[in-house]
Amino acid sequence: MASEKGNKTTLKFDTEDEVAVALAKYTADLSERFIKEKGSFTVVLSGGSLIETMRYLTQPPYAGSVDWSKWCIFWLDERVVPLDHPDSNYKLAWDGFLSKVSIPQSNIYAINDKKSPEDAADDYEERHQDLVARKILPLSEATGFPKFDLMLLGMGPDGHVASLFPNRTQRFEKKRWVTFIKDSPKPPPPRITYTFPVINSSSEIAMVVTGAEIANAVKDALGNPNSELPAAEVSPEGLLTWFLDKDAASKL
Numbered sequence: 001m002a003s004e005k006g007n008k009t010t011l012k013f014d015t016e017d018e019v020a021v022a023l024a025k026y027t028a029d030l031s032e033r034f035i036k037e038k039g040s041f042t043v044v045l046s047g048g049s050l051i052e053t054m055r056y057l058t059q060p061p062y063a064g065s066v067d068w069s070k071w072c073i074f075w076l077d078e079r080v081v082p083l084d085h086p087d088s089n090y091k092l093a094w095d096g097f098l099s100k101v102s103i104p105q106s107n108i109y110a111i112n113d114k115k116s117p118e119d120a121a122d123d124y125e126e127r128h129q130d131l132v133a134r135k136i137l138p139l140s141e142a143t144g145f146p147k148f149d150l151m152l153l154g155m156g157p158d159g160h161v162a163s164l165f166p167n168r169t170q171r172f173e174k175k176r177w178v179t180f181i182k183d184s185p186k187p188p189p190p191r192i193t194y195t196f197p198v199i200n201s202s203s204e205i206a207m208v209v210t211g212a213e214i215a216n217a218v219k220d221a222l223g224n225p226n227s228e229l230p231a232a233e234v235s236p237e238g239l240l241t242w243f244l245d246k247d248a249a250s251k252l
């Protein structure tokens with residue numbers, strides 16, 4: 001079932017598996033469109049349950065039909081731990097997705113895991129500035145912030161997206177591209193994250209949300225016009241598509 005309002009579409013599916021099937025088609029279609037239009041596809045990954053829900057992209061027909069050589073991968077947020085640590089979003093994505101498709105290693109932009117949270121955020125932002133200077137990453141004409149083709153977001157039961165949490169100041173950052181947090185309420189505490197100005201400069205955002213434990217946050221973010229959840233602030237320049245299973249949508 002689909003409903004549309006402005007640039008926001010909400011898709012509801014019976015099961016998580018149907019969400020995964022639809023997400024693979026949506027992502028593959030966007031890959032084809034952006035590669036045709038601009039020669040590359042910049043994709044921002046979250047951690048958490050998203051990577052498992054991307055599983056059908058690594059299988060036929062997409063594994064063979066998507067032009068992986070044109071993909072560039074970035075992280076919406078990352079835990080400041082070694083890249084081979086069980087808490088690393090890079091490791092999660094590598095094990096569940098990146099190791100199964102042929103994206104060039106030079107197109108995979110992981111954080112520098114040898115730095116402190118402050119320095120890792122500065123470093124990630126500087127590397128983005130370099131990509132902008134080399135015309136690999138465009139800036140939004142409307143906002144002046146980097147503009148990614150597709151961001152794939154998850155949401156926590158507290159309504160957080162990326163590492164932008166309720167009751168933390170990072171969600172209000174308006175100047176930085178990448179910021180850091182040392183006291184994330186969800187472990188591990190040290191993280192870096194894109195800021196809302198970057199998130200909302202995207203061409204396309206998919207909010208991929210499944211499971212009953214998230215139903216209250218979905219109801220607030222989607223059903224309450226005065227919601228104060230970080231997830232309610234997701235509002236891209238382009239299109240926003242919510243992918244929900246029946247459990248996540250049960251309180252709408």
Ligand SMILES: O=C1O[C@H](COP(=O)(O)O)[C@@H](O)[C@H](O)[C@H]1O
Pocket residue numbers: 045046047048049050076077078079089153154155156157160161162163186
């Ligand atoms: O800690 C994080 O949590 C969010 C949500 O994860 P989920 O398992 O509830 O989908 C995730 O999007 C973020 O990237 C991650 O660092």
